[in-house]
Amino acid sequence: MGLKKISDNTYEIFEEGMNVPARIFASKKILESVEKDRTIEQIKNVAKLPGILKYALALPDAHQGYGFPIGGVAAFDMDKGIISPGGVGYDINCSVRLLKTNLKKEDILKKQKEVVEELYRKIPSGVGRGSRLQITRKELNNILEGGAKYIVEKMKMGKTEDYLHMEEEGCMEDADSKKVSERAMNRGIGQLGTIGAGNHFLEVQYVDEIFDEKVAKSFGIKKGQVTIMIHCGSRGLGHQVASDYIQMMEKEYGFQNLPDRELINAPIKSRLGKDYYSAMCAAANFAFANKQIITHWVREELVRIFPKVKIDVVYDVCHNIAKFEEQIIDGKKRKICIHRKGATRAFGPGRKEIPEAYRKIGQPVIIPGSMGTASYLLVGTKKSEEISFGSTVHGAGRVASRSEALREIKGEDIKKEMNEEGIEVKAGSWKSLAEEAPEAYKDIDEVARVVDELGISKKVARLKPLVVIKG
Amino acid sequence: MKFKFLEHTADVKFQAFGKNEEEVFENSADALKEAICDKKKIKAAEKKDITVEGGDYESLLYKFLEEIIYLLEAEDFLISKVKEIKIKNFRLKAVLSGDKASDYNFNNEVKAVTYNEMFVKKIKNEWVAQVVLDV
Numbered sequence: 164m165g166l167k168k169i170s171d172n173t174y175e176i177f178e179e180g181m182n183v184p185a186r187i188f189a190s191k192k193i194l195e196s197v198e199k200d201r202t203i204e205q206i207k208n209v210a211k212l213p214g215i216l217k218y219a220l221a222l223p224d225a226h227q228g229y230g231f232p233i234g235g236v237a238a239f240d241m242d243k244g245i246i247s248p249g250g251v252g253y254d255i256n257c258s259v260r261l262l263k264t265n266l267k268k269e270d271i272l273k274k275q276k277e278v279v280e281e282l283y284r285k286i287p288s289g290v291g292r293g294s295r296l297q298i299t300r301k302e303l304n305n306i307l308e309g310g311a312k313y314i315v316e317k318m319k320m321g322k323t324e325d326y327l328h329m330e331e332e333g334c335m336e337d338a339d340s341k342k343v344s345e346r347a348m349n350r351g352i353g354q355l356g357t358i359g360a361g362n363h364f365l366e367v368q369y370v371d372e373i374f375d376e377k378v379a380k381s382f383g384i385k386k387g388q389v390t391i392m393i394h395c396g397s398r399g400l401g402h403q404v405a406s407d408y409i410q411m412m413e414k415e416y417g418f419q420n421l422p423d424r425e426l427i428n429a430p431i432k433s434r435l436g437k438d439y440y441s442a443m444c445a446a447a448n449f450a451f452a453n454k455q456i457i458t459h460w461v462r463e464e465l466v467r468i469f470p471k472v473k474i475d476v477v478y479d480v481c482h483n484i485a486k487f488e489e490q491i492i493d494g495k496k497r498k499i500c501i502h503r504k505g506a507t508r509a510f511g512p513g514r515k516e517i518p519e520a521y522r523k524i525g526q527p528v529i530i531p532g533s534m535g536t537a538s539y540l541l542v543g544t545k546k547s548e549e550i551s552f553g554s555t556v557h558g559a560g561r562v563a564s565r566s567e568a569l570r571e572i573k574g575e576d577i578k579k580e581m582n583e584e585g586i587e588v589k590a591g592s593w594k595s596l597a598e599e600a601p602e603a604y605k606d607i608d609e610v611a612r613v614v615d616e617l618g619i620s621k622k623v624a625r626l627k628p629l630v631v632i633k634g
Numbered sequence: 635m636k637f638k639f640l641e642h643t644a645d646v647k648f649q650a651f652g653k654n655e656e657e658v659f660e661n662s663a664d665a666l667k668e669a670i671c672d673k674k675k676i677k678a679a680e681k682k683d684i685t686v687e688g689g690d691y692e693s694l695l696y697k698f699l700e701e702i703i704y705l706l707e708a709e710d711f712l713i714s715k716v717k718e719i720k721i722k723n724f725r726l727k728a729v730l731s732g733d734k735a736s737d738y739n740f741n742n743e744v745k746a747v748t749y750n751e752m753f754v755k756k757i758k759n760e761w762v763a764q765v766v767l768d769v
Contacts, residue, residue, distance in 0.1 A: 226644055227642070229751075230749075253746040253748075290670075359743055399745075402745040403704070405746065410693070423750065564643055592741040594742075634743065
């Protein structure tokens, strides 16, 4: 394979048929695992799409997806470029929220069993555990257009500061519920306020190490403090939006010229391109709303167990999204359409998109580890705006298939190992524990180290789990 | 063999087989059912009539499997098996049997069908379909 080393942790490949090179950010160790599946083939395909700018990028957590790889970033010219549902992913705005509390690790340790049982009981996770909320179709439309803001201001679940500390302030303004199909709404209406299954989770964690005292202080984070992390997305509603528009675009444009049928797309300014974007924004708002409702229930439950608890949102980051952003490309400021599929925005200081409280420092970047391992809080950088379209990784990234994990790892053993490390875990099944075993993922510490070395986000704190709830 | 699961880093990939189009579609539905609820036995308590149309075998299979996921999430219907199936000019009519999903305990969430690496074709005398499910 013609992979060329550009500099430390940076590799590039260019072949005929590609409009721009494909660039891979990885350490030598990570590259070995990336080369084992179809990641590089997929990022090369992305580089063939019309209007793509600079390079198609695979981040250190990249692994094979469908169409685009997971951990893939691509920027497109607004006039010549495209928008692709497969470049966003089926789980639109699969995202992570970090909450901080005034509790200490010891407080949780004293009531660890109660915390795991009560949170599991209160917050539906897994398959078939539907929403505890009954909402009307009209309310759903409002949620699709109002996101977390609507949940706070109209449904009174949370406080204003919550959504002010979220990417997009918890609401993508271009959302249009009319662009979301009946089928998508039928799938989503019973799923609001549910975590779902797969790699989604709710964790109670503690701050185990601080790497940057000054930034940590600005984020309100200190050693030994208890944090809560929520990882979920737009549930069936988002999945159906993606599926609907993939089929509509295929009908309109055909797929004969595509290197992979899953890369179907539409010009950004075409009718379908615009409709997809409006529907995607609506699905993103569903995801923001979903986590806001879960946050509200976490508060209700923890206040019962710890009457003096105070819980605030640190930040909420999107992982699967397309956005229009102003960025400097080849020395010139311009508006682009950025696709982040399994990637996190990582803007440095000064950007207007960052909440005022963090604007001077850079945006918080939240990277969940695999189940039972550490997660990281990082800060966005100017460097990321220069070399990775203001983006960084979204997690550890898988290395082993689910079936491989199931063959080699038993859910019961995972639970035992986690218990021995002082982590309480509750999951829908043994199988889901085994599938998400840490061994099936890249080493999160290595991934965090590489992005820190690259400078596309800098480590602020490491968070370790005390309580894990999985679908 | 009706179907088999293959390795995929993040998602679920399967191949289904059949002596004709109908059988390969039916066996694909069986594979999807197993991806959702393993080998659990689902009662044939209810029936659903479905009709889907596609532009080719791949889009027809995509829509057929998507319909099964849709029925699960929107109508709480978990498939037991395909009772009847007829395909003509990329139009599929089928009767599915199944039961109320919320009465069962299962834990695999299939988010979507994808076109990634998908094919439906006749290889020698056998029809083969390959599908990657986003889970």
